[in-house]
Amino acid sequence: MDSIFSANHSSISCLKSRFLETSKPEISTSRNFSSSSISFSGPTSDLGAGFSSIGFSRGAMSSGNGNYKPKIVTGDYGYVLEDVPHLTDYLPDLPTYSNPLQDNPAYSVVKQYFVHVDDTVPQKIVVHKDSPRGIHFRRAGPRQRVYFESDEVHACIVTCGGLCPGLNTVIREIVCGLYHMYGVKRILGIDGGYRGFYARNTIPLTPKVVNDIHKRGGTILGTSRGGHDTSKIVDSIQDRGINQVYIIGGDGTQKGASVIFEEVRRRGLKVAVAGIPKTIDNDIPVIDKSFGFDTAVEEAQRAINAAHVEAESIENGIGLVKLMGRYSGFIAMHATLASRDVDCCLIPESPFYLEGEGGLFEYIEKCLKENGHMVIVIAEGAGQELLTETMQSTQQDASGNKLLQDVGLWISQKIKDFFAKKRKMTINLKYIDPTYMIRAVPSNASDNVYCTLLAQSAVHGAMAGYTGFTSGLVNGRQTYIPFHRITEKQNKVVITDRMWARLLSSTNQPSFWCHKDVIEDKKEDNAKIKEEGKQESLLIDSKKQADGPVAKKEVSSM
Numbered sequence: 427m428d429s430i431f432s433a434n435h436s437s438i439s440c441l442k443s444r445f446l447e448t449s450k451p452e453i454s455t456s457r458n459f460s461s462s463s464i465s466f467s468g469p470t471s472d473l474g475a476g477f478s479s480i481g482f483s484r485g486a487m488s489s490g491n492g493n494y495k496p497k498i499v500t501g502d503y504g505y506v507l508e509d510v511p512h513l514t515d516y517l518p519d520l521p522t523y524s525n526p527l528q529d530n531p532a533y534s535v536v537k538q539y540f541v542h543v544d545d546t547v548p549q550k551i552v553v554h555k556d557s558p559r560g561i562h563f564r565r566a567g568p569r570q571r572v573y574f575e576s577d578e579v580h581a582c583i584v585t586c587g588g589l590c591p592g593l594n595t596v597i598r599e600i601v602c603g604l605y606h607m608y609g610v611k612r613i614l615g616i617d618g619g620y621r622g623f624y625a626r627n628t629i630p631l632t633p634k635v636v637n638d639i640h641k642r643g644g645t646i647l648g649t650s651r652g653g654h655d656t657s658k659i660v661d662s663i664q665d666r667g668i669n670q671v672y673i674i675g676g677d678g679t680q681k682g683a684s685v686i687f688e689e690v691r692r693r694g695l696k697v698a699v700a701g702i703p704k705t706i707d708n709d710i711p712v713i714d715k716s717f718g719f720d721t722a723v724e725e726a727q728r729a730i731n732a733a734h735v736e737a738e739s740i741e742n743g744i745g746l747v748k749l750m751g752r753y754s755g756f757i758a759m760h761a762t763l764a765s766r767d768v769d770c771c772l773i774p775e776s777p778f779y780l781e782g783e784g785g786l787f788e789y790i791e792k793c794l795k796e797n798g799h800m801v802i803v804i805a806e807g808a809g810q811e812l813l814t815e816t817m818q819s820t821q822q823d824a825s826g827n828k829l830l831q832d833v834g835l836w837i838s839q840k841i842k843d844f845f846a847k848k849r850k851m852t853i854n855l856k857y858i859d860p861t862y863m864i865r866a867v868p869s870n871a872s873d874n875v876y877c878t879l880l881a882q883s884a885v886h887g888a889m890a891g892y893t894g895f896t897s898g899l900v901n902g903r904q905t906y907i908p909f910h911r912i913t914e915k916q917n918k919v920v921i922t923d924r925m926w927a928r929l930l931s932s933t934n935q936p937s938f939w940c941h942k943d944v945i946e947d948k949k950e951d952n953a954k955i956k957e958e959g960k961q962e963s964l965l966i967d968s969k970k971q972a973d974g975p976v977a978k979k980e981v982s983s984m
């Protein structure tokens with residue numbers, strides 16, 4: 427549990443009711459439809475027996491989360507479900523329909539068509555005998571009852587932010603999923619990212635239109651940064667009569683999706699807002715990994731191979747490859763681990779230094795002496811703190827992301843200068859920058875399968891009336907994750923984790939860490955783990971307090 431979680435006792439609303447997905451949700455919570463301070467409690471159809479829900483407020487919400495109060499359900503043994511919003515949270519009287527998948531010949535052999543409403547997926551799977559069961563997310567998949575009739579649905583899809591392999595596959599599978607599984611015929615593509623909602627024409631999408639697009643890189647819808655104007659976007663959604671919005675994009679995009687959801691809810695619209703997380707940098711938290719990441723790592727191998735061939739063919743050859751990773755070095759780390767030809771991997775999370783004992787130059791010299799060549803992989807965000815003040819950029823892109831200087835060029839120059847001036851040694855450095863090549867390719871086979879699952883999960887979720895969620899893989903299972911969990915922080919390589927140790931032992935590079943730093947960091951980690959444990963018990967205690975005698979009576983009357 428995050429330390430920024432703080433219980434808000436006044437917003438606690440108890441809800442105990444046996445769930446039956448076949449029945450219309452019973453609403454037993456207080457709701458305030460006109461204001462944004464709704465105390466969210468899930469539709470009873472989505473709560474398992476014996477669980478209760480509790481409204482929580484976050485002390486520090488990331489931008490785009492407005493007044494949203496996380497929807498928390500607690501159970502025995504420290505079980506916590508971070509649930510996603512549902513349309514019935516603010517539109518309690520929505521009718522339900524039986525899921526058309528029941529009549530779909532493709533699914534007729536499936537033993538169990540529908541995901542059990544009680545199915546949730548744990549965030550932590552490594553546990554001890556006495557560990558509380560911890561945080562869970564709702565399992566994704568088709569539900570027995572849906573909240574939209576097929577011909578009522580008017581869906582739209584938008585792609586935002588930087589490119590990533592697999593965008594077209596996700597678009598294709600949303601269209602085909604809606605069309606073939608749910609009989610939805612009206613699907614629009616929004617042209618060129620968020621601003622396309624109000625500044626461009628739309629693109630009608632059918633299975634025929636999207637049939638072959640997964641074989642192409644990029645996004646057939648186009649993308650952009652900036653241009654998020656919430657009221658214009660929601661006006662456009664309302665004016666066009668759109669009632670399902672599929673938003674594919676990274677952390678910035680999901681923040682944008684979160685404020686769209688807030689505005690839709692404030693206006694009381696029957697519009698499901700579903701996110702599909704996209705990030706080549708793999709910097710979105712909670713999920714196992716992002717789609718396109720494997721493809722990018724695979725594509726990076728080509729650049730690393732080229733660097734290796736160049737380096738080993740010439741005396742004192744150094745092959746330097748710059749890979750993407752603004753704040754997170756996952757691509758560089760995985761590409762290095764996959765390649766085995768890399769002697770040094772530099773990422774934003776692991777500060778390094780150039781000169782002196784244990785520094786980069788000393789290590790390069792050692793590699794050249796021992797092997798006659800070496801390969802270095804550097805993530806674009808690595809070593810930014812080493813650039814001189816004049817080199818450090820204050821510029822931002824249209825979305826407000828910091829624009830980085832080319833660390834690859836900078837470090838190439840530094841290495842050349844050092845060996846020429848200080849060692850009077852001739853080195854041959856070849857700098858390869860495949861940045862855009864690794865994200866402009868079509869997704870590989872495993873990413874295609876992953877994209878399909880993410881897209882279909884999003885479709886099942888929206889049809890089932892869930893909203894304000896991102897579809898994501900958690901411990902190998904498809905889940906629905908509330909937006910705030912995706913946007914509140916960035917996923918980063920933890921250099922005190924075993925994965926980074928594996929990398930260090932594979933490259934034999936220096937850690938650039940002194941013993942004291944390691945101890946300090948471990949202390950910090952332990953303190954964090956303790957704090958997390960404390961927060962989880964706090965959540966459960968306040969839940970028990972909130973239940974009190976009234977809740978007990980409700981339980982016994984079930």
Ligand SMILES: Nc1ncnc2c1ncn2[C@@H]1O[C@H](COP(=O)(O)OP(=O)(O)O)[C@@H](O)[C@H]1O
Pocket residue numbers: 489490586587588619620621650651652653654675676677678679680681682683685704705824825827
């Ligand atoms: N805090 C935010 N609130 C609303 N919209 C945002 C926010 N941050 C980014 N966006 C919008 O999301 C879109 C994509 O963001 P960007 O950071 O460029 O890419 P990514 O989603 O891949 O991280 C842009 O159109 C941007 O305007």
Ligand SMILES: O=P(O)(O)OC[C@H]1O[C@](O)(COP(=O)(O)O)[C@@H](O)[C@@H]1O
Pocket residue numbers: 586587588589676677704705706707750751752806823865
């Ligand atoms: O030149 P662009 O399109 O701004 O993209 C460059 C940036 O995009 C990224 O791939 C990440 O982009 P997103 O945040 O859109 O996922 C970074 O690694 C890189 O710095």
Ligand SMILES: [Mg+2]
Pocket residue numbers: 587676677678
């Ligand atoms: Mg981003």
